[in-house]
Amino acid sequence: MAFDEIMRGMEARLSWLPAWSISLVLFAIAFALALTIHRIAYEIMTRIVANWDLFWRSLVSRTFGPARFTVITLALSFAASIAPLSQTQATLIRHVLLICFVALVAWIAKTALHIWTTVYLRRFKLDAEDNLLARKHVTQTKILRRIAEIMVVVVAVAAMLMTFDGVRQYGVSLLASAGAAGLVVGLALQPLLKNVFAGIQLAVTQPIRIDDAVLIEGEWGNVEEITSTYVVIRLWDWRRMILPLSYFIEKPFQNWTRDDAALIGTVMIYLDYTTPIEAVRRKVEEIAAASRLWDRRVVNVQVTDFKQSTMEVRILVSAGTSPRVFDLRCEMREQIVAFLQREYPHALPRIRAEQLQPAHGGTAAVTAVQ
Incomplete structure (x- = not known):
């Protein structure tokens, strides 16, 4: 029996209840059915890929959350379409579901980014003897992925806010009179934007890469991690030096493995x-x-x-x-x-002693030559 037939049958059996009670029951049933269907489908997929390559097993496990959220959103959307809701209730439910859909798209985009970078980086091994090419691609991919994830979150939040009429009108008026307001916002976000653009520049030009040996601020160490805002340097004595991304664009430092690991x-x-x-x-x-x-x-x-x-x-x-x-x-x-x-x-270096003879019967002198 199809999902829509189940829901419509339940609505017919509950017709003696108040409209709000019927809607609440329908949403609860849709939610429970969505969880059940997803659980069954996930267990089936897990068993299918149990003996497959690591990539497919990771793909199924990584998509568990987005897939469950997708099924729940679709089930609640269908329940809202058949539930006896008032105009105000229907508008509110559709708005909430629209926000859930935006969040779902952002979640899927971040998951797709993670899966793509994982597959791409499987070809490169940082523990290889000559890992220059691996360090180049790992650094570039990780920086760009973090920047892309930040952009996905920013766009998703902006899209959610723009679903509210008041916020959308405020945004339009703010853009229309963006003089002083734009300057204030630009100054407030200057450190963040500075590091974001520095991250893009580092990913393209790559003055440093993951596992590069660097001499910086009088300390020697290796680049351990590059995030979207800072770089972690693992020093020779296991301490960690944390520096902003912009440091590597604005200040001099020594990179001992820029072109070759040797x-x-x-x-x-x-x-x-x-x-x-x-x-x-x-x-x-x-x-x-x-x-x-x-x-x-x-x-x-x-x-x-x-x-x-x-x-x-x-x-x-x-x-x-x-x-x-x-x-x-x-x-x-x-x-x-x-x-x-x-x-x-x-x-080996030593100190020599030389005795000088007196010229006219005087006392001899000894001089030390190091």
Whole structure:
């Protein structure tokens, strides 16, 4: 038996009751039938997709709320069409159902956005060795999705308000005399609009991406999350730095993985002038070759400066990610110092004492040279 036949039959059986009682019963029956029909349909769909791909199971679970709201709204709409309502009651019920329909469209739009971004981002893995492309698409998609969700909510609320005649007339008059009022509203919303437009600019130009290694405000960390208004930086010691989106448009910062996840690490060491540089160079190459952190791209040893008593030696090594570079630099320091202590202890910085002979039988002098 069809749903409309059930409802009309119930109306005929309840004709002896007052009109408001009949309407109330019809709405209650419609609501109960809608919940029952949705529950049965949801259980059937859950069993059908139980052995399917994760996407289909997620799709059914994510659409549970919107689907139930849709069935309830349709059932109540039909009940309102056959219920013995007065003109005022019918107008009020239709207005409420119109607001529910607007909310339903917004809910479906947000759910569709979530499902689409989930499907799109399944192709990209942030835990890959070279995740530059993944970081680019994940960042862009998440920022644009959040902005789109905000726009959906704003449009839905505006549409709901415009269903009221008083609000609609006020909106028209406000637009007609928008001089000072528009200026006040613009100033009040300046921080919000500033971050919204900054989010759009970040999504398009992408000066930062999810999991980028950045040096900002003297702190080193990785971009953990980008919302519609702020960015969360996970610092090296697990603290979190929260910055507004506009910061990354207006102020300078260092992005260590802007074009490539790989980085070149620098190790500076100060050695005595008697140090055999060629032996140090061979040892550095040996340490890098034996390390699982080195990406086999860059290894170099150069004397970059002369100090008063030591020479500055720069060691360059590369790795696939910023954490690997940090660990490789520490490993290089430890092993090269151990090598020098063992093989060339005289190569480490030291203080020399030189005794000068007296010119005419005087007392000898000792000078220290560091």
